[in-house]
Amino acid sequence: MSVELFSLKGRTALVTGSSRGLGLAMARGLAEAGAAVVLNGVDAGRLGAAAEALRAEGHAVREAGFDVADETAVAAAFASLDAAGVEIDVLVNNAGIQVRRPLVEMASEDWRRILETNLTSAFLVGREAAKRMIPRGRGKIVNIGSVIGELVRPTTGPYAAAKGGLKQLTRVMTAEWAQHGIQVNAVGPGYMLTDMNEALLADATFDAWVTGHTPARRWGRADELVGTAVYLASAASDYVSGQMIYVDGGMTSVL
Template sequence: MSVTQFNLEGRTALVTGSSRGLGQAIARGLAEAGATVVLNGMDAERLTAAADALRAEGHSVHAAAFDVTDEAAVIAAFRRLDAAGIEVDILVNNAGIQLRKPLVDFSAEEWHRVLDTNLTSAFLVGREAARRMIPRGRGKVINIGSLMSNFARPTVAPYTAAKGGIKLLTQAMAAEWAEHGIQANAIGPGYMLTDMNQALTSNPQFDSWVKSRTPSRRWGRPDELVGTAIFLSSAASDYVNGQIIYVDGGMSSVL
C-alpha cells in the first residue's frame, strides 16, 4: 500500500458542525490531507471565522450555513452546492448536541431535539449526498458516533439512543450504497477535550473517573480523530464498509 492512497487532493469534504470542536479538527485534518472542505454550522459569525482561519493556512474552503435538522434547508443547501459546481465526495456527519438529566425528566421536545440533531441529521444530509454520489459511482460517508453507540451511562439517554442509531444507520447505508462504490463508516470517539464536555472536564470526580476508566489514563484530543477520518475518507479504505472505529484510548476494550 502506498501512502499516496491517503492523499485527498481533488476531493471535496462536507463536514457538518465544523465551526468548532471535533468537526473543526476533522475539517482541518482533511484539508491538510489535500481536500477542499465545506464547513457547516448555524452561527454565521463563528462559521465565517473558522473558514477564514483555514484559508489563512492556505486551504481551499467553502462555508455552508444551514440547519442539518431541517429537511428543506438541507435540500436547499445541496442545490446551492450543485449550482456552484461543488461536488461532495466525502461527507462527515458530525453535528451533535448533548443534554444531561435523568431520563424521567426529559420532555418529548428535548428528546426529539437530541435525536434530530445527532441522528436524523445524518439521515437527511447523508441522503442528499448519496443521491449525488450514486450516479458518480463513488463517495465516502463518515458518521460520528460515540462510545455511547455501544454503551450507556446515566443522564444521557437520548444521546445514547441517537448514537446507537448512528451505528446501525451506518450499517444500513453500507448495505444499500456499497454496490454503488460508496463506503459508509463511523468513528466512535471516547471522552474528548471539547467545549461540549467542558462541564465534565471541570468536574474533579468525573475527570478522575475518565482517567481511571481509560487505559490511556487521559482524555482524548480532537486532533486524534484526524488519522481515522483521513483513512476512512481515502482510497485506503475502499473495502471497509459498515464499520465503527472507536478512538477512545482503549475504554471500550475493558470492563
C-alpha cells in the same frame, strides 16, 4: 505502500458541525490531506471565523450555513452546491448536541431535538449526498458516533439512543449503497477535550471516572480523530464499509 493512498487531492469534503470542536479539527485534517472543505454550522459568526482561519492556513474552504436537522434547509444547501458546481466526494456527519438529564426529567422537546440533530440529520444529509454519489459510482460517508452508543451512563438517554441508532444507520447505508461504490463507516470518539465536555472536565469526580475507565488514563484530543477520518475518507479504505472504529483510548475494550 504509497502515502498517495491517503491523499485527498481533488476531493471535496463536507463536514457538518465544523465551526469548532471535533468537526473543525477533522475539517482541518482533511484539508491538510489535500481536500477542499465545506464547513457547516448555524452560527454565522463562528462559521465565518473558522473558515477564515483555515483559509489563512492556505486551504480551499467554502461555507454552508444550514441546520442539518431541517430537511428543507438541507435540500436547499445541496441545491446551492450543485448550482456552484461543487461535488461532495466525502461527507462527515459530525453535528451533534447533548443535554444531560435523567430520563424522568427529560422534556420530550429535548429528546426530539437531540435525536433530530444527532441521528436524523445523518439520514437527511446522507440521503442528499448519496443521491449525487450513486450516479458517480463513488463516495465516502463517515458518521461520527460515540462510545456512548456502546457504553451508557445515567443522564445520557437521548444521546445514547441517537449514537446507537447511528451505528445501525451506518450499516443500513452500507447495505444499500456499497454496491454503488460508496463506503460508509463510523467513528466512535471516547471522552474528548471539547467545548461540549468542558463542564465534565471541570468536575473532579467525573474527570477521575473518565481517566480511571480509559486504559490510556487520559481524555482524548480533537486532533487524534484526524488520522481515522482521513483514512476512512481516502482510497486506503476502499474495501472497508459498515464498520465502527472507536477512537477512545481503549475504553470500549475493558469493563
